[in-house]
Amino acid sequence: MPMQMGFRWYGEGNDQVSLADIKQIPGVTSIVWALHNKQPGEIWEKEEIAQVQKQLEPYGFNMDVVESVNVHDDIKIGLPTRDKYIENYIQTIRNLKDFGVKVICYNFMPIFDWTRTDLFHPIGDGSTALYYQKDMIQDDPKVMADYILKNLNGLTFPGWEPERMARLDELFAAYKPVTKEKLWENLKYFLEKLMPVCRECDIKMAIHMDDPPWDIFGLPRLMVDGPAIDRFLSMVDDPYNCLTLCSGSLNANPENNVASIVRKHCDRIAFAHIRNVKHFPNGDFSEASHRECDGDTGILDILRAYHDCGFEGYIRPDHGRHLWGEGPGTCRPGYGLYDRALGVMYMLGAWDLMEKEKAGK
Ligand code: DNO
Numbered sequence: 069m070p071m072q073m074g075f076r077w078y079g080e081g082n083d084q085v086s087l088a089d090i091k092q093i094p095g096v097t098s099i100v101w102a103l104h105n106k107q108p109g110e111i112w113e114k115e116e117i118a119q120v121q122k123q124l125e126p127y128g129f130n131m132d133v134v135e136s137v138n139v140h141d142d143i144k145i146g147l148p149t150r151d152k153y154i155e156n157y158i159q160t161i162r163n164l165k166d167f168g169v170k171v172i173c174y175n176f177m178p179i180f181d182w183t184r185t186d187l188f189h190p191i192g193d194g195s196t197a198l199y200y201q202k203d204m205i206q207d208d209p210k211v212m213a214d215y216i217l218k219n220l221n222g223l224t225f226p227g228w229e230p231e232r233m234a235r236l237d238e239l240f241a242a243y244k245p246v247t248k249e250k251l252w253e254n255l256k257y258f259l260e261k262l263m264p265v266c267r268e269c270d271i272k273m274a275i276h277m278d279d280p281p282w283d284i285f286g287l288p289r290l291m292v293d294g295p296a297i298d299r300f301l302s303m304v305d306d307p308y309n310c311l312t313l314c315s316g317s318l319n320a321n322p323e324n325n326v327a328s329i330v331r332k333h334c335d336r337i338a339f340a341h342i343r344n345v346k347h348f349p350n351g352d353f354s355e356a357s358h359r360e361c362d363g364d365t366g367i368l369d370i371l372r373a374y375h376d377c378g379f380e381g382y383i384r385p386d387h388g389r390h391l392w393g394e395g396p397g398t399c400r401p402g403y404g405l406y407d408r409a410l411g412v413m414y415m416l417g418a419w420d421l422m423e424k425e426k427a428g429k
Pocket of ligand 1: 135136173174175181182226227276314387402
């Protein structure tokens with residue numbers, strides 16, 4: 069199977085980008101989807117999945133990749149109630165199998181998903197991008213949660229469910245005993261329960277990198293660098309225990325060389341996110357266009373590594389800048405139409421050229 073190009077879509081009525089728009093981007097075959105109205109821990113029912121299938125069908129997109137089936141906090145904390153939520157997760161996997169789903173992207177970050185301090189930061193060319201100002205992430209997580217929720221303009225955002233954000237004190241107290249080692253144990257417990265079902269259903273679990281890849285607000289984060297990835301893959305050494313290798317999440321730490329991780333673990337990367345990041349000397353970073361020279365992530369080296377390794381998984385452009393009238397209220401932070409479409413073309417341009425070279429043409 070050749071590499072498949074995907075595009076993230078948040079669903080009918082929940083995304084300003086339409087499937088008809090996406091259809092006009094050359095080369096996109098997979099819609100990266102989710103049931104965004106679902107709370108972590110709930111079963112995704114077949115009738116609900118069938119509705120998405122019905123929406124995608126006329127456009128000929130496949131629904132092979134789900135991003136994300138979110139993991140309930142009780143599983144991450146390791147509470148006795150986790151078994152009930154793992155059972156629900158397993159039922160969701162079984163239901164997804166009936167629709168041909170091949171990859172489930174998820175994350176194991178305590179409380180928060182990705183974290184930024186400015187969702188629409190001007191980057192100098194008239195566009196805006198997601199931005200992380202290091203010294204703003206110190207004390208009160210509530211200030212940040214309020215800011216993010218306000219800027220989502222009522223759209224759902226996985227990992228930032230208002231219901232969970234309203235219980236932040238309670239959540240922080242529950243995570244208190246969860247050390248980094250405990251979190252590793254809880255991740256292992258979760259995956260070991262899932263693996264037999266994944267094998268039976270032929271669905272790969274693909275963990276997303278932690279974003280940013282370091283502890284925040286005193287909460288431990290696991291998927292932060294090469295050694296952590298090595299540990300994760302050998303901890304549950306199963307071909308269905310895979311990675312969503314997110315170049316931008318990892319490279320927020322400039323020490324992380326994503327291309328070398330691709331070369332080492334390509335067979336366990338089920339899903340590739342391509343995002344470019346520009347670093348500043350004080351530890352701040354800004355997201356950038358996919359073009360290699362606009363950031364520091366080494367996008368072409370990464371694409372070359374995937375190509376050299378014969379990558380046959382799914383790939384998608386990740387966060388883009390907000391362009392040509394996109395901004396607060398008119399597009400989801402990081403998920404406008406235009407820059408991600410440009411990202412697809414950049415990636416396919418590089419890929420097509422490498423294919424041609426390989427074929428000796
Ligand atoms: C951010 C995304 C993440 C990702 C989840 C996976 O834009 O990369 O929200 O979908 O962490 O569970």
